[in-house]
Amino acid sequence: MERVFGEAKTWHRMMRARYRGLERVAIQVLMTSICLNAKKMAQRAKLEPEIAGKMI
Numbered sequence: 897m898e899r900v901f902g903e904a905k906t907w908h909r910m911m912r913a914r915y916r917g918l919e920r921v922a923i924q925v926l927m928t929s930i931c932l933n934a935k936k937m938a939q940r941a942k943l944e945p946e947i948a949g950k951m952i
Contacts, residue, residue: 900932903932904928904929904932908928908931908932910924910925910928
């Protein structure tokens, strides 16, 4: 879990809030979370055919 937060801080500008106000900061966090989840899904989709091919 710490690696995910570290990636968000290092590569997705989450060290400091870019905007002011609770609603805008919440939007920033949600968009960053969507980005991180999309990256994870793309990585898993890329790996799945290789794993499935080896199991058969």
